[in-house]
Amino acid sequence: MNYGAIAAELLDRIRSTHPLIHHITNWVVMNDTANATLALGALPVMAHAREEVKEMVGAAGALVLNPGTLFPELVEAMVMAGTRANELGVPVVYDPVGVGATRYRSQTGERLLKELHMAVIRGNSGEIGALAGAGGVVRGVESVEGVAHPQVVARELALRRATVVAITGKRDILSDGKRVLGVDNGHEMLKTITGTGCMATTVVAIFCAVEPDKLIAATSALACYGLAAERAARATRGPGSFRSSLFDELYHMTPALLEKGTRVVPFA
Amino acid sequence: MNYGAIAAELLDRIRSTHPLIHHITNWVVMNDTANATLALGALPVMAHAREEVKEMVGAAGALVLNPGTLFPELVEAMVMAGTRANELGVPVVYDPVGVGATRYRSQTGERLLKELHMAVIRGNSGEIGALAGAGGVVRGVESVEGVAHPQVVARELALRRATVVAITGKRDILSDGKRVLGVDNGHEMLKTITGTGCMATTVVAIFCAVEPDKLIAATSALACYGLAAERAARATRGPGSFRSSLFDELYHMTPALLEKGTRVVPFA
């Protein structure tokens, strides 16, 4: 398959349909994920009141659940919005921030997976390992010890949860339980600023809003985001200027650039 | 009237008196609106605890109410602070973020307008249309369908609510129920980053803190903000660098630049 051509076509769909991406997300990165959404041509809305999330998600093309600064009322809002999204067929993209770091984060992860069907779960190797019971170690929100066999872990977790799992890192590994793909786009500068994982999740949600095959959507999204990071890193003096450039490059990403720059490796 | 000269004089007042602007605002843009306040020479404070908002607003030159990420306790704090501001004669500037997108947002808007006197209401065409019952359509926090006759809608809503209404867009339309003014400053790059409407509201509040004629204050504010955006867009590669430059240009705005660059059109 020509993954670059597919990613390019999806970007084109985003730019012509401007899907609304409903975020129930953490306080740290809200501004960045909203700006990433706008830069790619979609529309962000951040709404977490239990009084409105069911109605808001009804207008959305995808729902992001990111409990990075979780607390009980926020988790309730996530369950409410996610349940409604499942009823309506709106794809739910889940970012298990810090799962494994505290019991509360792990229990919340289990609850969300039990009560909701996720279209995609995107996390770092430690988070996915903890979520899969495959041994990841998380310190704060950082993966300290990842899983030894990410292709196996991604495939098994995807199969068990009937979802797509995306483990991001130097090489991103994605699986829908059958197919396994790798994405080699990306840049190490992404590790120098906060919220780059959260932004990856947001970009995955944007692509999920325009493509029913969620493995293809997530793979295309991570190629697009990683390529923007590669381009942003070129003229960057450090994390502050890299962060500015990342939004510039998401904004200037074109289907042609993406088709040419996508680096996807099929494993199975 | 020489609107440029008036705007210049108001900017001079801000720079010499450093008014405190009390924000009860949304989580997404808090950092940006605080930085916009500092860049113009005023002082921001973000405080939403019901335990302190009445006391805090007593020290303020203006109060911003921006329920972009609203929830019940925050709305209560807005009513408490706004009531006290009304008692003390502190101008209240209201940003009806996402009114029209959900029933909860619309009901909250109605409640705030019923319980409080607003000095200025600033929103996009969809939000003001929804608030006025004039037919705006809002998706998330974006105006999808604006009002057909913004001058009429602004004037009638202003008259009915005894306030100043500012509809921002390609041409901003402002009215106090009698006079109608247009502002042609601004730049389309403002649509590429989140919180630019919220920052416009903050700038309106800053100008309201130094000028009793709220139509003149709001008009001058939008000219100043729009001119800074025009200047920021010149040396910008995309939304990330535009955002940085916008703060730089607000900081370097001078009364002389503003006097020369203000483009206000009187309609009635």
Place this chain on the structure above:
Amino acid sequence: MNYGAIAAELLDRIRSTHPLIHHITNWVVMNDTANATLALGALPVMAHAREEVKEMVGAAGALVLNPGTLFPELVEAMVMAGTRANELGVPVVYDPVGVGATRYRSQTGERLLKELHMAVIRGNSGEIGALAGAGGVVRGVESVEGVAHPQVVARELALRRATVVAITGKRDILSDGKRVLGVDNGHEMLKTITGTGCMATTVVAIFCAVEPDKLIAATSALACYGLAAERAARATRGPGSFRSSLFDELYHMTPALLEKGTRVVPFA
């Protein structure tokens, strides 16, 4: 003493041990303080749920308590996390944002100081003056009237609370109740963006995570942060570009640069 050499050695420790810095902090600056933590080579985690703060702080090298946007549940979480940190010997660094501006902020400050042992208290002159009962005046979160004799106030408050007090300003003044030190690093551009005091507190916490002598840790931290600001200001056009550059310079700070650039003045 060669304060530059000491600061350099501490920076080296941070870069090799990557301490986790648990923040319970305000909504305005979360993104900036997380990015400052990453830029210096430490790991940030923002977690405020009462369900997890005791467990999270157990993995941390230091705890930041910054009630800039305080409300009752957040203050409870601070007391819980701080109590556990005190039990475990994890240093607690307190930023009394806006103490003196409202009764609620002042009462919260008194409560936190009564229930917790702070390793370092870092504030501006007005906040520390209000906390010490030495006459500071705070408007919003800004020091309007500082203390007349900062060396005396810092020393006495440090002695009374068995802590280190750091009053930041043009010249930072620090004391552990016996020694008094001044830091002349810094730049006036720090006053043009929000959260620069909060970032100073975060940097102090990072240095406290690697050095038991908290006066030395805090002094080294403020020298490092101030030096980064000096370097960032060189190629800056205004507050927006200064903010980006500040992260770049924290990231590129080296032990050698810090050793050469540290300007510490011993007073007693």
